[in-house]
Amino acid sequence: MVLTRQATAATEGRAALALTDLPYRSPRPSTSTAQVQEKLHILSLPPEILEHIIDFLPYQEVAHVRLVSKRFNDVAGGLLTATFQRLLHQMQQEYHIIRAQMPRRESARRSHPLARKWDIYETLSMRLSLLQMTLGKHLDLNHIPFFPGEILDEVFRILHYIQVTPNIENLRAFKLTDELFDLSEMAMEYFKEKIEPALPEISYFNSEFWDFTFSGLPG
Numbered sequence: 159m160v161l162t163r164q165a166t167a168a169t170e171g172r173a174a175l176a177l178t179d180l181p182y183r184s185p186r187p188s189t190s191t192a193q194v195q196e197k198l199h200i201l202s203l204p205p206e207i208l209e210h211i212i213d214f215l216p217y218q219e220v221a222h223v224r225l226v227s228k229r230f231n232d233v234a235g236g237l238l239t240a241t242f243q244r245l246l247h248q249m250q251q252e253y254h255i256i257r258a259q260m261p262r263r264e265s266a267r268r269s270h271p272l273a274r275k276w277d278i279y280e281t282l283s284m285r286l287s288l289l290q291m292t293l294g295k296h297l298d299l300n301h302i303p304f305f306p307g308e309i310l311d312e313v314f315r316i317l318h319y320i321q322v323t324p325n326i327e328n329l330r331a332f333k334l335t336d337e338l339f340d341l342s343e344m345a346m347e348y349f350k351e352k353i354e355p356a357l358p359e360i361s362y363f364n365s366e367f368w369d370f371t372f373s374g375l376p377g
Contacts, residue, residue: 201227201229205232205233208229208230208233209233209234209236209237212230212233212234212237213237216307216311217238217241217307217308217310217311217314218307218308218311219307220234220237220238220307221234221238221305221306221307221308222307224303224305231303234303235302235303235304235305236303238303238304238305238307238310239297239303239304241304241310242286242289242297242304242309242310243297243304245286245310245313246283246286246287246289246290249279249282249283249286249313250283250286250287252279252283253276253279253280253282253283256272256275256276256279257276259272260272260273260276271327273327274326274327274329274331275320275326277331278316278320278326278331278334278335281331281332281335281338281339282313282316282335282338285309285335285338285339285342286313286342288342288346289304289306289309289342289345289346292346292349292350293349295360296354296357296360299358299360301357301358302353302357305345305349305353306341306342306345306348308341309338309341309342309345312337312338312341313338316334316335316338319334
Protein backbone atom coordinates (compact mmCIF):
# COMPACT_ATOMS: atom_id res chain seq x y z
CA MET A 159 0.00 0.00 0.00
CA VAL A 160 2.85 2.31 0.85
CA LEU A 161 4.63 1.44 -2.37
CA THR A 162 1.48 2.13 -4.30
CA ARG A 163 1.10 5.57 -2.71
CA GLN A 164 4.77 6.33 -3.30
CA ALA A 165 4.47 5.29 -6.93
CA THR A 166 1.31 7.34 -7.29
CA ALA A 167 3.00 10.38 -5.70
CA ALA A 168 6.00 10.01 -8.00
CA THR A 169 3.77 9.77 -11.02
CA GLU A 170 1.84 12.86 -9.97
CA GLY A 171 5.12 14.71 -9.32
CA ARG A 172 6.43 13.89 -12.79
CA ALA A 173 3.14 14.96 -14.29
CA ALA A 174 3.28 18.25 -12.40
CA LEU A 175 6.91 18.76 -13.46
CA ALA A 176 6.04 17.99 -17.05
CA LEU A 177 3.26 20.57 -16.95
CA THR A 178 5.58 23.27 -15.60
CA ASP A 179 8.15 22.50 -18.31
CA LEU A 180 5.65 22.99 -21.10
CA PRO A 181 6.02 26.27 -23.02
CA TYR A 182 3.35 28.87 -22.32
CA ARG A 183 0.60 29.00 -24.88
CA SER A 184 -1.83 31.86 -24.97
CA PRO A 185 -5.45 30.80 -25.04
CA ARG A 186 -6.96 30.53 -28.47
CA PRO A 187 -9.09 33.59 -29.11
CA SER A 188 -12.78 33.04 -29.26
CA THR A 189 -14.71 33.68 -32.42
CA SER A 190 -15.98 37.00 -31.14
CA THR A 191 -12.44 38.20 -30.28
CA ALA A 192 -11.16 37.21 -33.71
CA GLN A 193 -14.01 39.08 -35.32
CA VAL A 194 -13.23 42.20 -33.29
CA GLN A 195 -9.55 42.00 -34.27
CA GLU A 196 -10.53 41.64 -37.91
CA LYS A 197 -12.77 44.69 -37.70
CA LEU A 198 -9.94 46.73 -36.17
CA HIS A 199 -7.58 46.03 -39.07
CA ILE A 200 -6.46 49.28 -40.71
CA LEU A 201 -7.66 48.15 -44.13
CA SER A 202 -11.18 47.72 -42.76
CA LEU A 203 -11.38 51.40 -41.74
CA PRO A 204 -13.63 53.70 -43.78
CA PRO A 205 -11.77 55.57 -46.55
CA GLU A 206 -12.21 58.96 -44.90
CA ILE A 207 -10.69 57.68 -41.62
CA LEU A 208 -7.78 56.06 -43.42
CA GLU A 209 -7.23 59.26 -45.39
CA HIS A 210 -7.26 61.30 -42.17
CA ILE A 211 -4.56 59.05 -40.71
CA ILE A 212 -2.39 59.15 -43.83
CA ASP A 213 -2.75 62.92 -44.03
CA PHE A 214 -0.51 63.27 -40.96
CA LEU A 215 2.45 62.08 -43.06
CA PRO A 216 4.59 64.33 -45.25
CA TYR A 217 3.27 64.14 -48.78
CA GLN A 218 6.49 62.57 -50.02
CA GLU A 219 5.77 59.65 -47.68
CA VAL A 220 2.11 59.63 -48.71
CA ALA A 221 3.34 58.97 -52.24
CA HIS A 222 5.38 56.03 -50.94
CA VAL A 223 2.38 54.66 -49.01
CA ARG A 224 0.65 54.07 -52.34
CA LEU A 225 2.91 51.03 -52.82
CA VAL A 226 1.46 49.20 -49.79
CA SER A 227 -1.71 47.91 -51.43
CA LYS A 228 -4.44 48.82 -53.89
CA ARG A 229 -6.53 50.27 -51.05
CA PHE A 230 -3.66 52.47 -49.90
CA ASN A 231 -2.99 53.46 -53.50
CA ASP A 232 -6.59 54.59 -53.96
CA VAL A 233 -6.78 56.54 -50.69
CA ALA A 234 -3.29 58.06 -50.77
CA GLY A 235 -3.52 58.83 -54.48
CA GLY A 236 -6.85 60.57 -53.99
CA LEU A 237 -5.37 62.61 -51.15
CA LEU A 238 -2.39 63.69 -53.27
CA THR A 239 -4.57 64.69 -56.22
CA ALA A 240 -7.06 66.60 -54.06
CA THR A 241 -4.25 68.44 -52.26
CA PHE A 242 -2.59 69.38 -55.53
CA GLN A 243 -5.81 70.72 -57.01
CA ARG A 244 -6.61 72.65 -53.83
CA LEU A 245 -3.14 74.19 -53.76
CA LEU A 246 -3.36 75.11 -57.45
CA HIS A 247 -6.67 76.89 -56.89
CA GLN A 248 -5.40 78.69 -53.78
CA MET A 249 -2.17 79.85 -55.41
CA GLN A 250 -3.97 81.18 -58.47
CA GLN A 251 -6.51 82.95 -56.31
CA GLU A 252 -3.85 84.48 -54.04
CA TYR A 253 -1.81 85.55 -57.06
CA HIS A 254 -4.75 87.45 -58.56
CA ILE A 255 -5.56 89.06 -55.20
CA ILE A 256 -2.01 90.39 -54.85
CA ARG A 257 -1.88 91.40 -58.50
CA ALA A 258 -5.01 93.50 -58.05
CA GLN A 259 -3.19 95.52 -55.37
CA MET A 260 -0.13 96.14 -57.54
CA PRO A 261 0.30 99.21 -59.77
CA ARG A 262 -0.09 98.67 -63.49
CA ARG A 263 3.26 100.16 -64.42
CA GLU A 264 6.11 97.64 -64.33
CA SER A 265 8.58 100.20 -62.98
CA ALA A 266 6.26 101.01 -60.07
CA ARG A 267 5.77 97.34 -59.25
CA ARG A 268 9.44 96.77 -58.52
CA SER A 269 9.43 99.14 -55.55
CA HIS A 270 6.00 98.13 -54.24
CA PRO A 271 5.91 96.52 -50.73
CA LEU A 272 4.15 93.46 -52.17
CA ALA A 273 6.64 93.01 -55.02
CA ARG A 274 8.53 90.06 -53.48
CA LYS A 275 5.38 88.32 -52.30
CA TRP A 276 3.87 88.76 -55.75
CA ASP A 277 6.97 87.26 -57.37
CA ILE A 278 6.79 84.22 -55.09
CA TYR A 279 3.10 83.58 -55.66
CA GLU A 280 3.56 84.11 -59.38
CA THR A 281 6.20 81.37 -59.40
CA LEU A 282 4.08 79.04 -57.26
CA SER A 283 1.08 79.54 -59.50
CA MET A 284 3.13 79.09 -62.66
CA ARG A 285 4.85 75.87 -61.55
CA LEU A 286 1.61 74.27 -60.37
CA SER A 287 -0.16 75.38 -63.55
CA LEU A 288 2.54 73.76 -65.68
CA LEU A 289 2.07 70.54 -63.74
CA GLN A 290 -1.67 70.80 -64.29
CA MET A 291 -1.13 71.27 -68.03
CA THR A 292 1.13 68.21 -68.10
CA LEU A 293 -0.81 65.85 -65.84
CA GLY A 294 -4.27 67.40 -65.71
CA LYS A 295 -6.08 65.41 -68.39
CA HIS A 296 -4.91 62.12 -66.90
CA LEU A 297 -5.73 63.26 -63.36
CA ASP A 298 -9.27 64.21 -64.36
CA LEU A 299 -9.78 60.88 -66.12
CA ASN A 300 -8.37 58.97 -63.11
CA HIS A 301 -5.62 57.40 -65.16
CA ILE A 302 -3.09 58.30 -62.46
CA PRO A 303 -3.04 60.21 -59.17
CA PHE A 304 -0.77 63.16 -58.57
CA PHE A 305 2.47 61.32 -57.81
CA PRO A 306 5.27 63.82 -56.89
CA GLY A 307 4.35 64.35 -53.24
CA GLU A 308 7.65 66.12 -52.55
CA ILE A 309 6.40 69.06 -54.63
CA LEU A 310 3.45 69.53 -52.29
CA ASP A 311 5.79 69.49 -49.30
CA GLU A 312 7.96 72.12 -50.95
CA VAL A 313 5.00 74.40 -51.67
CA PHE A 314 3.86 74.18 -48.05
CA ARG A 315 7.43 74.87 -46.91
CA ILE A 316 7.53 78.05 -49.00
CA LEU A 317 4.14 79.18 -47.72
CA HIS A 318 5.24 78.57 -44.14
CA TYR A 319 8.41 80.57 -44.72
CA ILE A 320 6.40 83.51 -46.05
CA GLN A 321 4.10 83.33 -43.05
CA VAL A 322 6.80 83.28 -40.36
CA THR A 323 9.21 85.72 -42.04
CA PRO A 324 8.24 89.30 -41.10
CA ASN A 325 10.22 91.07 -43.83
CA ILE A 326 10.60 89.44 -47.21
CA GLU A 327 11.21 92.65 -49.16
CA ASN A 328 14.93 91.94 -49.37
CA LEU A 329 14.44 88.29 -50.25
CA ARG A 330 15.20 87.14 -53.76
CA ALA A 331 12.24 85.10 -54.87
CA PHE A 332 14.21 82.75 -57.09
CA LYS A 333 16.33 81.60 -54.13
CA LEU A 334 13.21 80.55 -52.26
CA THR A 335 11.63 78.78 -55.23
CA ASP A 336 14.71 77.18 -56.81
CA GLU A 337 13.99 73.78 -55.30
CA LEU A 338 10.37 73.87 -56.45
CA PHE A 339 11.51 74.73 -59.97
CA ASP A 340 13.88 71.75 -60.07
CA LEU A 341 11.37 69.32 -58.55
CA SER A 342 8.60 70.30 -60.95
CA GLU A 343 10.90 70.06 -63.97
CA MET A 344 12.07 66.59 -62.94
CA ALA A 345 8.49 65.46 -62.28
CA MET A 346 7.30 66.57 -65.71
CA GLU A 347 10.27 64.97 -67.44
CA TYR A 348 9.74 61.71 -65.54
CA PHE A 349 6.06 61.72 -66.43
CA LYS A 350 6.75 62.28 -70.12
CA GLU A 351 9.45 59.62 -70.31
CA LYS A 352 8.29 56.90 -67.91
CA ILE A 353 4.58 57.21 -67.17
CA GLU A 354 2.72 58.77 -70.08
CA PRO A 355 3.76 56.15 -72.69
CA ALA A 356 1.99 53.46 -70.64
CA LEU A 357 -1.23 55.46 -70.12
CA PRO A 358 -4.34 55.19 -72.30
CA GLU A 359 -4.11 57.51 -75.24
CA ILE A 360 -6.61 60.37 -75.23
CA SER A 361 -8.04 61.11 -78.63
CA TYR A 362 -8.84 64.76 -79.28
CA PHE A 363 -12.07 63.92 -81.05
CA ASN A 364 -13.75 61.44 -78.73
CA SER A 365 -16.17 61.97 -75.86
CA GLU A 366 -13.45 61.74 -73.20
CA PHE A 367 -11.63 64.73 -74.65
CA TRP A 368 -14.77 66.86 -74.86
CA ASP A 369 -15.80 65.91 -71.32
CA PHE A 370 -12.36 66.92 -70.08
CA THR A 371 -12.40 70.17 -72.07
CA PHE A 372 -15.78 71.36 -70.88
CA SER A 373 -15.14 70.28 -67.28
CA GLY A 374 -12.20 72.70 -67.21
CA LEU A 375 -14.30 75.68 -68.28
CA PRO A 376 -15.78 78.01 -65.64
CA GLY A 377 -19.41 77.30 -64.93
